Amino acid sequence: MTAAVQARRVTRMRPRAKVAAGILGLFLVCAAIGPLLYPYDSVATSVADRLLPPGSALSEGGLAPLGTDQLGRDVLAQVLDGARVSLLVALATVLIGGFAGLVLGMLAGYFRGLTDTVISRIGDIQLAFPSILLAILLAGVLGPSVLNVIIALAVTRWVIFARVVRGSALETRDREFVDSARVLGVGHLRIMWRYIFPACVQPLLVAATVQIGLTMVAEAALSFLGLGVPVDQASWGATIANGRDYLSSAWWIAAVPGLALTIVVVCVGILGDELRKVTDPSERERA
Amino acid sequence: MIAFIGRRLGLAVLLIFGAITIVFLALRVIPGDPASLILGSQASEAELAALRTELGLNEPLFLQYLHHLADLLRLDFGESWRLGADALSSTLERVPATFTLAGTALLITIGLGFPLGLYAARNAGGWGDRLVSYSSLVGQALPSFWVGIMLVLVFASALNLLPSTADGTIWGLLLPAVTLSLPFLGWLARLVRNGALEELGKEYVRTARSKGMSERVVFYVHVLRNTLTPAVTVLGLILGNFIADAVIIEVVFAWPGIGSLLIDSITNRDYAVAEAAIVLIAACYILLNLLVDVLCSYLDPRISLEAV
Amino acid sequence: MTATEEAPLLTVSGLNVAIEGAAGTVQPVRDVSFTLAQGDSLAIVGESGSGKSMTSLAVLGLLPEQATVRAEDLRFDGAELTGLADPDWQQLRGEQLAMIFQDPLSALNPALTVGYQIAEMFRRHRGWGRSRARQAAVELMAQVGIPDPAARLRDYPHQFSGGMRQRVMIAMALALEPRLLIADEPTTALDVTVQAQILRLLRQRQRDGLALVVISHDLGVVARSARRVVVMYAGTLVESGLVAEVYPAPAHPYTAGLLAASPRARGTAGSVRPIDGQPPDISALPAGCAFHPRCPIARERCTVERPKLRVVAPGRESACHFAEEVLTGEPTKRGTGAAHG
């Protein structure tokens, strides 16, 4: 597929998907350069500015567009900071989990036999185990840190990717051009890289998009439970947990980050749908 | 039938065994020295050494694993240092609360998801159908713990209609159960809708019409009966997910079930209880999947039990 | 021959079916007319896509929503069928009109027992109780030759053989003793011996006064189950007449081709000669006679002028410019011609 074709497809996206892409773009910008756009320290406390509702003026002048929490910390700044953590965790998890899934899935699908049996069985066992439990267990044992959250979530996700990749690899390995490459004596590694890998990329990308949304929710859940990002770092989940104790006096603390999370996740979902339509020829015909 | 259930049961046992292994690996391999984790940083070297011997930590990992399995076979999950009681029985005490919650959520899911799905199918393409579809998509994307908090905000803090935490009454059950059911309610509704629409296009529907059956009979007898099987499959999976998802929802609503016990134990490094809770939840999940398989083959006459 | 002289039970006159699709509107049935008297039997023959199934579904009001039915006259037992309200259709279907379908496995509800699906006729139409309806279902199953019916009542369709399934369909269709039965390729999915049994079953009922429409792509099947035949091509009637007269001497080249393609129809064991070419795309019919690209005797005139269905002999109609020639000529020779054409 050439870049031109791809570009045409992007412009042909449904309006819903365009809106979603726009919102996600905004989210990416905020996560990347949030502090530049809104210079405010998300962990700076100020007793005078406790529990101010959205739009309040601060004691030192300035404005808290989305209010402050019980320590006088600015909620918007926390949401912007949380966006960075959320994005970081989601991307890293999907990259690591995706890479592990890609390698193991290709091995399983290409070599079949014992390799496949071992990898697939491990995956089956893990999938028989609710993934949120595994994440809680790992994150709890490893202790709160961004890296540990990423590890815990990546461990729970690799199976999904491996299954997708294995499916594509199984399909491709028996195609004629792979057979002829084998007959010509091309090495396994080279065949996997030249022929199997390209076939796995698109389904992997679709799965990755879906997983980014799910991972963001999972990170927020872990942080909400106190098992995720350490207390001194901003995270949407932690901010929600914090706001839970002030529901009757300061609803915005819990409401705002959750709303941000919801919007981002819904947009990711919409884009994922669109991506599936674009990449899956059978879906495209049906549409 | 017996052979089929037996085979499935064997598989379930194997999966539970796998779950135990995963938990063992997570608890014994990752943290480095479980003894110092259990006793905390203030413990003396002598105390640590004593505990290591007691726990068998000086043995090779594989032996430890075998011993551990033997213990679990005797249903000995160890003792909770925090509660000072047997880990398994402390966990079992919390089971009824979690089951009540998950069961209520399932009732809500069925009670609303089925009619909504059928309504959407009968009015396919209409605004009601689209409303159901969109809200189910959003409902599945919502982070449930946040939805729970927002429900508390609206119904407990603002409107003062319902209690925000478990208070032992049926009202205290309502918010957590609704929170738990929300994402799956939409899922079920869409599944029922799509299933019913697919069935409506099948030839037997034309036959039923050619027999002079009214549209009501065609839909609520002929189509519904065929939509039931996939829906029931999903119900079992949903119940399993409820028990797993309840872990977070129980924390939100301070619901005294296995989930909140698990989180308490993990944050307090009370790993005996944590293991008992996780294995119990995983076992429920696995056994529910088994139940679904069996129920399905019973409901769908085309699935021959022997062939599976 | 007395049957034809009575007032017809079913009158189809100038029937048109149009289907709204993504690629515009298509007309799978154009200007189809025939009548059927009580106790009489009619075969509708044509290749798939000729509009024969659409015609029968239109008679039962079972076409999909996107289809519009127009007819000069569509009448059953004196009552107009077009524009009938749902409750009236429901009264008519099952009670007066019944249909059996080609593939009984997909036409039966897989999730309901066979007993339920038969007994349902009595319960919904007659309001009978469960046990009485079940009793009647057992009797019906016995009548259509299902062994040990009481025990099989609780079985599901997939537990029956193809032939037994079709018997279940027939039992269901005949439950309320309808006056007209439409059988759409009733035996296509079955092997030859079972085919014969099923056809015998239908003929029996027909002798008891049931009017029968058999739809098939195979003239051979029809030869033994119908008194009259109409042949359809690309949505229109191309020939009609008594089976006994059409088979030995067809009046349309298409009928002749179908006969050549079905040795069973002619009772000879000669080689099968399929008609050349493919049935036309109904959204882009050839000009003139729709059959001309495949017709072995097509001439200049056929490509410009559409032939009308006209009487070519007493009780015989054909839509061919050269019907008389076909009728008097030697069918076998034309069959050979088809191979060259």
Ligand code: SF4
């Ligand atoms: S009209 Fe012409 S083309 Fe059509 S069937 Fe007769 S001879 Fe053939």
